[in-house]
Amino acid sequence: MSGSISPSKPVDKSNKYDRQLRLWGDQGQSKLEKARICLINATATGTEILKNLILPGIGSFTIVDGxxxxGEDVGNNFFLEKSAIGKNRGQVACELLQELNDDVLANYVDENVEDLFQVNAKFFSTFSVVIATDLNERxxxxxxxxxxxxxVPFLHCVxxxxxxxxxxxxxxxxxxxxxPDNALDDLRLDRPFKEFRDLCDACDLGKMNVKEHSHIPWLIVVYKYLEIWKNKNNGNIPKTYQEKQAFKKLIRSGILLNKDGNPEMEENFDEAIRNxxxxxxxxxxxDDVKHIFEDPECINIVNKSEPFWILVRAVKEFVKSEGEGFLPLRGVIPDMTSDSDSFIRLQQVYRNKASKDVEAVNKHLQNVVSNLSIPCIISEAEIRNFCKNAAFLRVLRYRSISEEYNSPSTIFxxxxxxxxxxxxxxxVYYVLxxxxxxxxxxxxxxxGIYEVEDDIMNLKSCVTRLLQQWKITxxxxxxxxxxFCRYGACEMHSIAAYMGGCAAQEAIKLITGQYVPFNNTxxxxxxxxxxxxxxL
Structure with missing residues (x-):
């Protein structure tokens, strides 16, 4: 038996999902709204996970629960009511959860997961992520x-x-x-590109009045004084602490003096020194990107390769040729004290160079798909986003749960x-x-469900046999x-709520392809x- 609850017409999503759009943007939200989630068993933990996925607007969810x-369910699960005792748990949870967000399509299947899997295993392969709670080992x-x-990504939560x-x-x-936290801006002052050099060379700090001088972006200020430093130091840039301190002193010497002989208040020069x-x-x-370039999936591109690997290959070809060993320019600069015209010109120089790099990557991409004789399904926006984030690519390879249980690693x-x-x-709680x-x-x-004291020795025997299996003395x-016997397998709502938040966060990472999920336990x-x- 199954059923569904249809959503009403959505409201203005840019308004409704404003805060989360700042976290993962339009692309992440779009993937979230297309996601189909399967929850196996509407336990307290399971419903808390779904709550935290429904609120940000997943496309649909299906609860499989027979x-x-x-009474215990009602006692620890906020999404079940006393009047629901005796009814199918998945159906009741489905109805109450769907009320959280009218944009989300809700479904339930009134069947034990073991029976459904035996009859129709393909049912589970249709989802973006499958989340399970309360499953026995088999x-x-x-x-x-x-x-x-x-x-299909699988998340088991207990x-x-x-x-x-x-x-x-x-x-x-x-x-x-x-x-990544604390990522450095991609400014390339150690290897400035031609368009940036031309912009800086056209700027003559010595011929500027105080107002003009104090509104030159600090990035240009650093470049100008870096050229002076390099001319005096055989083309080398400051590297050691002492050299950088001397370089800061050089920049400070460029601050104009007022009529009383005191330094002007030039915030742009202060920013230059701080940065x-x-x-x-x-x-x-x-290093992470180097390893990705060396990955067999990148080296051996085939017709069935994922778009991610085709893009990686295109960027790798760019690095070999136009990039001269470096990734495409990110094309983003930080905010800085400046007049609007100067900042916009500087910003445009970085954007234009980034756009040229994207065009070059796109040409390599077309060559890759042409050699494979397959259509290119990757949009220009996706190529641009990939190039912008090329320095932050990550690939996680997991061990299967079967490997973990049947062939524990030596490191483990x-x-x-x-x-x-x-x-x-x-x-130690993993063992337990x-x-x-x-x-x-x-x-x-x-x-501990029926008799705590009687079950202690039996649980201890299970622990001993497990350790013996691993040859741990x-x-x-x-x-x-x-x-653990005193727990009696109870599911406390406070713990379920915490784990529900953690699991939903990881599921969103898997769906959007943003942020790095944990690997693996x-x-x-x-x-x-x-x-x-x-x-493990």
Whole structure:
């Protein structure tokens, strides 16, 4: 049994989604509005994840859940009401969640995920992202393996007592707009391009009055004095701390004096001095981008290559030829004190050079697709955006959950052997969560649901067998095992809400191709407000 709830006509989205548009822009929002999300099981954690995806405006969501609403569900899930007890959990959650945003199409399937997967596994391959909560180990491995083969991103999220867990699984994830913190502006003062040199050379600081002198953009000021420095230092730019301090002193000497012989208040020169360290940073190829250029997906372009890799190949060809070893110019300059005309001219010089680089990349792109005898489906806007963010490209390769469970890596086993005995290390909760999953397979319920004391020894046996399987001789403290039994598999709403926010954030990263998602496991300890991210 399934059903859907149709949205009403959307309102002005630029107004409605104003704050998030500042985070991921029109392109990110467009991808979000086309996204189709599947949630397996409308638990408290699951509905919190969906809430945080519905509010920013995903295209549609489908809840797969064959469970009936219980009193426990009502107690820990804000999206279920007492009157819903006995009704299908997915349907009730679907109706209440859809009220959050009329732009979003809501669907539900009243069927257990195990049954649906056996009958129609292809159903899950139609989604942008599949998110699962409350899955037993057997079903988790089946669904994650299938989605892996279909290259559909899979996010598994668990709230277990005071512990939260997330796992992302997909073969590869590419990021164009990674939005790195503290990224330096692409100014290229160490290798200025011709158009910028011409603009600066036409500017004669010695013939300007005070007003004109104080409104020259600091970027031009630095260039002018850098030329003076280079003439006195065999063409070298300041590199050491002492050299940069001397260079700042040189710039300061250029500030005009008033009639009393005191320096004028020239904010542009102050800005030039403040920005010397960053402005003189060497233009270089980022290591991450070098590795992407060397990736087999870039070297061996074929008809079925993703647009990302075709663009990477085109940029690589640009770097070899027109770029002379460097990426396309970003074409963006920071704000600075200046008169409008001077700043606009400077800005236009950078934009025009960036546009020329985009044109050159586009020619290489056309050559690539022509050699493959395939149509070019990449728009000019996409090429421009790719060139602008070429320095921030990221490629993440994940391990499948099947590999993690059946063939644990040597690095993982070494980490476990070193860290598992430390109760202050949050990685120990990974072992306990895996042991709880094994417990469920053995006893068809979770430890502590009926009898806490009776289940402690059984859970401890599951932990011991798991560690023996990994050939780890150390053990986990009894107190932690007792604590997990006392949880009784409860899903606390506060933990579910926190994990829901975290999981939705990662899902948005996967959908938009912006910002860098974690790789590949995240564990949250609410008791100490700590977390750890590990690659398993």
């Amino acid at each position: 469970h009936k609403v219980s 079903t988790l491995l089946q669904i994650s393996s299938y989605l892996w083969s279909c290259k 709230s277990y007592g005071f512990i939260g867990y997330m796992r992302i699984a997909m073969p590869v994830h590419t990021v164009i707009e990674s939005h 010397v360290n960053t402005a003189l940073s060497a233009t270089k190829m980022p 086993l070494r980490q476990m052997a070193q860290r598992v005995e430390d109760e202050d290390d949050d990685l 969560l895996r042991a709880v999953s094994r417990y469920y397979l053995c006893y068809s319920n979770y430890p 150390c053990s986990i403290k009894d107190d932690l095992i007792h604590e 995240f564990i949250y300890n609410a008791m100490k407000q700590t977390s750890v991210t590990v690659e």
